[in-house]
Amino acid sequence: MKIHIHDKEFKTKPKVSEIKIVSNTILDSVVDVTLEEFAQEHTEKGKTAVLCELYSDKLTKSAPIKSQKIVMLDFDNKDPNNLSLIHI
Numbered sequence: 732m733k734i735h736i737h738d739k740e741f742k743t744k745p746k747v748s749e750i751k752i753v754s755n756t757i758l759d760s761v762v763d764v765t766l767e768e769f770a771q772e773h774t775e776k777g778k779t780a781v782l783c784e785l786y787s788d789k790l791t792k793s794a795p796i797k798s799q800k801i802v803m804l805d806f807d808n809k810d811p812n813n814l815s816l817i818h819i
Contacts, residue, residue, distance in 0.1 A: 732763070732764060732765075732766070732769070732800040732801055733761050733762070733763050733784040733797075733798060733800075734761070734762060734764065734769065734780050734781060734782055734783065734784065734801070735757050735758050735760070735761055735762075735780065735781040735783075735784070735785065736757075736762055736764070736769070736772055736778055736779070736780040736781075737753050737756065737757045737778055737779045737780070738778070739752075739753060739778065739779070740776045740777050740778060741777035741778070741779070742777060745779075753779050754790050755790075757779060757780075757781055757790060758781070758785060758787070758788055758789070758790055761784050766801070769801070782799065782801050782802065782803055783796045783797070783798060783799035783801075784796070784797040784798045784799070785797060
């Protein structure tokens with residue numbers, strides 16, 4: 732699958748200034764990765780990704796999507812019992 736993934740690794744949640752840098756440069760390249768490779772880059776190395784290939788060179792909500800093969804949900808779970816319920 733083709734996605735935009737930034738090369739900067741994060742061990743903690745990035746600061747606002749770091750987020751701005753990543754947002755301005757994440758579309759500089761597109762990589763073709765497997766689901767396993769993406770999982771390793773995102774979970775073990777803390778890399779930021781745009782989970783599609785965009786036609787645009789600017790990251791905006793209205794940027795046209797060229798292709799997308801993955802969707803990811805991000806839960807910031809504050810429940811001490813780690814219980815979540817998803818209704819589809």
